[in-house]
Amino acid sequence: MTKRLQVLFEDGEYAALQAAAASRGMTVAEWVRQALAEARRDASTADVDRKLAAIRAAVRHAAPTGSIERLTADIERGYGATPEASPASGGY
Numbered sequence: 001m002t003k004r005l006q007v008l009f010e011d012g013e014y015a016a017l018q019a020a021a022a023s024r025g026m027t028v029a030e031w032v033r034q035a036l037a038e039a040r041r042d043a044s045t046a047d048v049d050r051k052l053a054a055i056r057a058a059v060r061h062a063a064p065t066g067s068i069e070r071l072t073a074d075i076e077r078g079y080g081a082t083p084e085a086s087p088a089s090g091g092y
Contacts, residue, residue: 007032 009017014028021031064071 017028017031021028024031026034064074
């Protein structure tokens with residue numbers, strides 16, 4: 001189902017829209033639909049940019065690295081148990 005959207009423009013603004021649409025060989029309606037679709041895409045990237053900024057901030061922090069076996073062993077040592085004695089060490 002399609003919906004109608006009515007937007008009012010001053011004469012000069014509408015003439016500019018007509019010229020922009022004509023230069024691309026399309027109707028004003030099609031030009032406006034494409035412009036709104038582009039604006040929607042641009043608006044949704046703000047969330048992506050925020051997520052990327054969070055990831056970039058996170059990778060600047062130091063954290064333990066190594067194989068999962070080494071990290072698990074370090075964790076187990078922190079609990080005062082050896083990896084061999086821990087029931088969790090063989091479950092992965």
